[in-house]
Amino acid sequence: MYSAGSDAFKSDHSDGVKKTSFDHTLMPPCQDACPLHMEIREYVDLIAQGRVMEALQVIRDGNPFPSICAHVCTAPCETACRRGQVDNPVAIRALKRFAVEFGGDRMIQLEAETRHEERTAIVGSGPAGLSAAYYLRRLGYPVTIFEAYSEPGGMLRVGIPKYRLPGEILDTEVQRLIQMGVEIRTNTPVVSLDLLFDMGYKAVFVTVGAHQGLRLGIEGEESPGVVDGATFLREVNLGFKPSIGERIAVVGGGNVAIDAARTALRLGAREVRILYRRSREEMPADPAEIEQAIEEGVEILFLATPTKIAGEDRQLGLTCIRMELGEPDASGRRRPTPIQGSEFNMGIDTVITAIGQAPQIPGDFRLRIGRGSTIQVDPITLTTNRVGVFAGGDAITGPASVVQALATGREAASRIDDYLQHRYPLVSKDEKEALAGELLPKTIEMIRKLTRFEPLTVSPEARVKEFELVELVYDWESAINEARRCLRCGMGAEILFQDKCATCLTCLRVCPYHVPYLDDSGTIQIPADQCQACGICVAECPAKAIVLRKPQDRRQIDEELDHVLKSAAQAKSKPLIIGFSCQYGLYGTGALASLWRGAKAGIWIVPVLCVAKIETEHILQAFEMGAEGVFIAGCGQEQCAREDTAFWALQRMEKAKKVLAQIGLEPQRLQAFNLYADGEDPATALDKFTERIGEFYLASAIKQEVKT
Amino acid sequence: MIVAEQKPLEEIRRLIAPYEKVLILGCGTCMTVCGAGGEREGSLLHSALRVAQTRGGDEAHNFLEYTVKRQCDFEFLDMLEDRVGEVDAILSLGCGIGVQVIAERFPDIPVLPGVNTSFMGASKELGVWDERCAACGECRLDETGGICPITRCVKGILNGPCAGSKSGKCEVSSDIDCAWVLIYERLERLGQLEKMRRYYPPRNFRTIPRPRRIVSKADIDLGGNDG
Numbered sequence: 005m006y007s008a009g010s011d012a013f014k015s016d017h018s019d020g021v022k023k024t025s026f027d028h029t030l031m032p033p034c035q036d037a038c039p040l041h042m043e044i045r046e047y048v049d050l051i052a053q054g055r056v057m058e059a060l061q062v063i064r065d066g067n068p069f070p071s072i073c074a075h076v077c078t079a080p081c082e083t084a085c086r087r088g089q090v091d092n093p094v095a096i097r098a099l100k101r102f103a104v105e106f107g108g109d110r111m112i113q114l115e116a117e118t119r120h121e122e123r124t125a126i127v128g129s130g131p132a133g134l135s136a137a138y139y140l141r142r143l144g145y146p147v148t149i150f151e152a153y154s155e156p157g158g159m160l161r162v163g164i165p166k167y168r169l170p171g172e173i174l175d176t177e178v179q180r181l182i183q184m185g186v187e188i189r190t191n192t193p194v195v196s197l198d199l200l201f202d203m204g205y206k207a208v209f210v211t212v213g214a215h216q217g218l219r220l221g222i223e224g225e226e227s228p229g230v231v232d233g234a235t236f237l238r239e240v241n242l243g244f245k246p247s248i249g250e251r252i253a254v255v256g257g258g259n260v261a262i263d264a265a266r267t268a269l270r271l272g273a274r275e276v277r278i279l280y281r282r283s284r285e286e287m288p289a290d291p292a293e294i295e296q297a298i299e300e301g302v303e304i305l306f307l308a309t310p311t312k313i314a315g316e317d318r319q320l321g322l323t324c325i326r327m328e329l330g331e332p333d334a335s336g337r338r339r340p341t342p343i344q345g346s347e348f349n350m351g352i353d354t355v356i357t358a359i360g361q362a363p364q365i366p367g368d369f370r371l372r373i374g375r376g377s378t379i380q381v382d383p384i385t386l387t388t389n390r391v392g393v394f395a396g397g398d399a400i401t402g403p404a405s406v407v408q409a410l411a412t413g414r415e416a417a418s419r420i421d422d423y424l425q426h427r428y429p430l431v432s433k434d435e436k437e438a439l440a441g442e443l444l445p446k447t448i449e450m451i452r453k454l455t456r457f458e459p460l461t462v463s464p465e466a467r468v469k470e471f472e473l474v475e476l477v478y479d480w481e482s483a484i485n486e487a488r489r490c491l492r493c494g495m496g497a498e499i500l501f502q503d504k505c506a507t508c509l510t511c512l513r514v515c516p517y518h519v520p521y522l523d524d525s526g527t528i529q530i531p532a533d534q535c536q537a538c539g540i541c542v543a544e545c546p547a548k549a550i551v552l553r554k555p556q557d558r559r560q561i562d563e564e565l566d567h568v569l570k571s572a573a574q575a576k577s578k579p580l581i582i583g584f585s586c587q588y589g590l591y592g593t594g595a596l597a598s599l600w601r602g603a604k605a606g607i608w609i610v611p612v613l614c615v616a617k618i619e620t621e622h623i624l625q626a627f628e629m630g631a632e633g634v635f636i637a638g639c640g641q642e643q644c645a646r647e648d649t650a651f652w653a654l655q656r657m658e659k660a661k662k663v664l665a666q667i668g669l670e671p672q673r674l675q676a677f678n679l680y681a682d683g684e685d686p687a688t689a690l691d692k693f694t695e696r697i698g699e700f701y702l703a704s705a706i707k708q709e710v711k712t
Numbered sequence: 713m714i715v716a717e718q719k720p721l722e723e724i725r726r727l728i729a730p731y732e733k734v735l736i737l738g739c740g741t742c743m744t745v746c747g748a749g750g751e752r753e754g755s756l757l758h759s760a761l762r763v764a765q766t767r768g769g770d771e772a773h774n775f776l777e778y779t780v781k782r783q784c785d786f787e788f789l790d791m792l793e794d795r796v797g798e799v800d801a802i803l804s805l806g807c808g809i810g811v812q813v814i815a816e817r818f819p820d821i822p823v824l825p826g827v828n829t830s831f832m833g834a835s836k837e838l839g840v841w842d843e844r845c846a847a848c849g850e851c852r853l854d855e856t857g858g859i860c861p862i863t864r865c866v867k868g869i870l871n872g873p874c875a876g877s878k879s880g881k882c883e884v885s886s887d888i889d890c891a892w893v894l895i896y897e898r899l900e901r902l903g904q905l906e907k908m909r910r911y912y913p914p915r916n917f918r919t920i921p922r923p924r925r926i927v928s929k930a931d932i933d934l935g936g937n938d939g
Binding site (some may be wrong): 457506507508509510547548620621627629659667668708 | 720721722740741745746747750751753755756759760762763764765767768779781835837838852
């Protein structure tokens, strides 16, 4: 069982002592961009090795509700992903969904124990509220959530259509919170915060969201048949089937507009038009969602805006005007201005306005309200003008993303903890330095271009008939191949022992990406923002001055080899064969499985993270410890996500063969397998190899016999 | 840079045979750069010797492994003081100079050469080294366009090319460029072809009086008044 009880969560400042570690990895752009600062590089790497359950563990460590983010995250990480500078960003959200579904997230149960007496109240059960509840519970506080609607989830429930986030997903996460001991009171709108304090709550987190649709401010907006997007989506999501007719106009260009349009289609509307006053370039909605909406038959009229609504319910006449783009405004987008005399009319049954939303804070809360009807808070401590009242989420920012809300929720939990424990709020600082800098053109040129695998989607014809999920989860192979596209930013090589460096220029010459360079003072530099972490220079440096930034990467082969040799010694199987096998791609799962003959067959696998990291010493060490045969199994030059890896693995193998020959061991005891090569099936090739090693072993045993 | 090549494993095994505890000592300068005896080569040799020992050899050695920045200066060797006490021999992966300085620094411990010091040269590309200098002590590279006929001409002649030069290659091997053709081309490029037309008297081929020594410090007498 995954326990969330005792371990304080990451951003906490438990003892204020900075851990000394030899982890020199830099924070990659994806993690830096993620409001939750999730260890994206780590879990993507684990997925690339087929270690899905461990990937899920990493995801759960950094995200209270991974399954929700896996479906609806706006994925700022993908925007920041440097693979985008090469071809297309890594499909991180889809990978997370793969890990959540294949890693067994549904089976995970959470527990939390109560360690504090102070009761905390959360007003609103949206993502920020749920997240705060999760973390407050982990910190050991009794938590009660008050929700005005009939079901918990806030915008997750009433704002996001079910075809993007199925209700069951949200139910599972809510259920887990209840299991952790969070009390959720639905149908309980809070009218006064004083009442909560009277009830004995010591701290209140106000996270009521931004549900109030903004008005167009045009004539006829009050007509029946005009509804705002938030209200429309809420009604549909809560199970009402509003009758909207067949001809729908949606006004706006954000995600709510797209959601409303696609929802309208699913309710049976025949003609759905979105009116957006700017052009597609400025449209704030997620481009993939726009694309999907268009596929489903939504028509988008760009550079158009309504000016007047006339007529009665189901017989609305919508007057619109064409726009043109002028000078950029404060938001940096070009300001649309109406083109005189370009009015046109359309007959519409229902108009859905989705031009933005604002929070609606009850006056009795006595909270100071700022710009855009949001609650004014201290951005660091999330405190309001009232003692013991904290606020977060859309209520303080206006409409934002789910992941942003989850992050504020986590932050709020920390700050409430500080407040209740009478501690000066120590704002958590990132332990790692963020990787800065763009990839240079010469590096980009050498990085292998790998097509992004898009998850499959249900056909547009089928999906508009129902509210089922549009996007499907990856299959095993696509997920692993997609994860292999990660550039592993910030975990590359560094010259750890500058005093050892003889400036021999080996690294500069072996690097497939032209990363190392001589600076003006004649010192070799390996810029962290360019290194692709292939490990070739590390194994080639004649001074052993270069290491990989991640401690685990440095020790991995040594440790695995050590482990295998110990186990093999216990098993006493003869002849012993040791195989260094790449864990990336399908080796971790598919093809490798056929090589894994187990202890009985005497074949032991040392998992390696790319064959380029195997050093000649590793091979010799295997022979020293009693291996009769050693093989290396990995991708060929063509299949590896990186350059030159197979070449260098073979170079080192040749070096080892030379040593073997000088000792009087047959060089054929060492063989490389390219599991993707055409022709012989690797399993058959391995059988042949095993047979040959058996013969060598027998021959040497006889020789030994004769000698004695 | 000094270029060397590690001795065959078999020879090294023969060298160390009489000694039980052997310190494999790498050198962090030229031997690292030419890939004959830096820290990596040292640990590789260490592994190879251990494989040899476990696979059928009768030997029973104990190996230590260490690399100093430079073996050709006492000060770098001083830090070995504590380690060498317990070893029976030092297998040096330094050049011939290193081996000798070690012998001088640790007079009671046998020192064995692990590499064959080959020449002074430059790396042509990764993993390929070419000889460039013979340390003849009378450099005339200004006259030959920066290309040394002593090391790069098979015969080392001072007035070339000879009749064995064919299409820019040496008659000895088509892999060897004719040094004198290279010299000609380079002088032509520099507009100094008149240097080709000169006759260079034979070098003084008498044996270089060895050992040579260079003293760069002035001899100062602190006893009296200067001038």
